[in-house]
Amino acid sequence: MRYTKIPSETIRRLPAYLRALIFLDEKSREYVSSKDFSEYVHVKSPQIRKDFSYFGAFGTKGVGYRIITLIEQIKGILKLEKVQKTALIGAGKLGTAISLYPGFKTYGFEITAIFDNNNNKIGTRIGEIVVEDCWNIATLSDRDIRVAIVAVPAQSAQETADKLVGAGVNGILNLSPCYLAVPKRVKVTTIDIAMELGILPYYA
Amino acid sequence: MRYTKIPSETIRRLPAYLRALIFLDEKSREYVSSKDFSEYVHVKSPQIRKDFSYFGAFGTKGVGYRIITLIEQIKGILKLEKVQKTALIGAGKLGTAISLYPGFKTYGFEITAIFDNNNNKIGTRIGEIVVEDCWNIATLSDRDIRVAIVAVPAQSAQETADKLVGAGVNGILNLSPCYLAVPKRVKVTTIDIAMELGILPYYA
DNA sequence: TCGTGTGAAGCACTTCACAGCT
């Protein structure tokens, strides 16, 4: 099956797989079977085997999958082998919280630039990074930054996205509760915390 | 089709539909056609009609759907008619940012209690709410709070979830990068910002 | 014996296309 297109649903599961695999690797485990792994990621075992089979067979029958090999494979598919420099736009409460969140390096992301509109914030430090004026976003193309996190108020989100697109960014994680219009070459993922809350009462 | 089970994929789209409908309502629009609405929510028009048909036919042929009626229908299905009191656990940077986020009331959520472990934070105010000790989580059952947002470090997330479950909470929005084990009656939605970033390079 | 790898079957959601109402 190595040459078959990987289903998008499989791709969606890969980051969760990766997180669990890194966790297992840190526990010094060498192999994991699809049945055991199922407990960690809450995906049924035939699904896991099917998913792994899409990127080539390399499990050992009777034993399971080698964890380091899986990590390498998944990082390869998701293009996370090398560190991805990431920009953060918005140095408000949410932006600051995010910039200090340690989980990014699990996936190879590193926030290397922070931008804000507010003159009171420009020039201050968050962690070790000096907050820059949003007009500097245009310089991202020269700084090898292709991924950005947008944590600005909804009314300035589209304007920010336009600047990012102009600077050659091709992946945006949007934390504003609004849709962003971007060219097809740019992938946007929007997380609206309030909207995610919205489905809970239905299931309760 | 009124009596058919609504597909879970349709349910997932409803919060986004609701957000767009409220936006249109605020613009004083009365009707919207599936074709127009498609532009706002980026779902194809036959899909929108299908989705709406699951909760009973009430569009007007040649005209479209009455926006207020749609809002009522969707709020009814998602059980968002009345205000949902919501607890926030974790008064750190992320928790504070969330508590000040104005978007919750769009969906009828209102944060009415905040908890933290840190003695320096207990007793202080965030907005108008006094931060309580986490041991008080047990009192939620008497306070008509059934939904909670978990914004604590990963290592204390499971412990927090256990307390919430014990207090009768049946919906948890988990912002920690870890899986929470809960009884079947409890619905958990986990948002891991770093993990969401993880799929961007693949598409870029 | 245990666990992978995979064709085939099953299932669920999406898209189509058009009848029918306004």
Added chain:
DNA sequence: AGCTGTGAAGTGCTTCACACGA
């Protein structure tokens, strides 16, 4: 003429079940 509502067809993901290898 315009747009809804919906069976039917299409599509793609999930699950099954078992042959095969360690």
